[in-house]
Amino acid sequence: MNSCRHGGKDVNPRPSDELLRRPTLEDSELNQHKLDETEDETRKIRRLQLMISMVMSVIGQDPTLTLEEASELAAGAKRAALAMFPDKELAFDLLYKPRLQRLMRERFRLQ
Numbered sequence: 001m002n003s004c005r006h007g008g009k010d011v012n013p014r015p016s017d018e019l020l021r022r023p024t025l026e027d028s029e030l031n032q033h034k035l036d037e038t039e040d041e042t043r044k045i046r047r048l049q050l051m052i053s054m055v056m057s058v059i060g061q062d063p064t065l066t067l068e069e070a071s072e073l074a075a076g077a078k079r080a081a082l083a084m085f086p087d088k089e090l091a092f093d094l095l096y097k098p099r100l101q102r103l104m105r106e107r108f109r110l111q
Helices: 025-061 067-084 089-095 097-108
Strands: 004-006 009-011
Touching (some): 025 097, 067 089, 067 097
Antiparallel strands (some): 004 009
16 A cells, blocks of 8 residues: 555545546637737737837828828827727827837927
């Protein structure tokens, strides 16, 4: 017998049944789903970063751009970001809004 007596109780050194359970098809489908979600999230983040970069380039480099047009670009970028990440307005306001505001202040010599 492989069990030991410890404090009057049998102690069985075998691993729990949960550790011995074989992965099922359902487990691999769940893992694949999580992987797909992570990849989708990564793609959306990269797309957002690229969009913000392009908007900032246009605002900073287009000499014919008016303040109103720059504001529309920034507002459009925010709408697009919220379409990709609906509950992340605070994150946008913390990460991208200050950058866009600073660029517009510098570009249009605002206070």
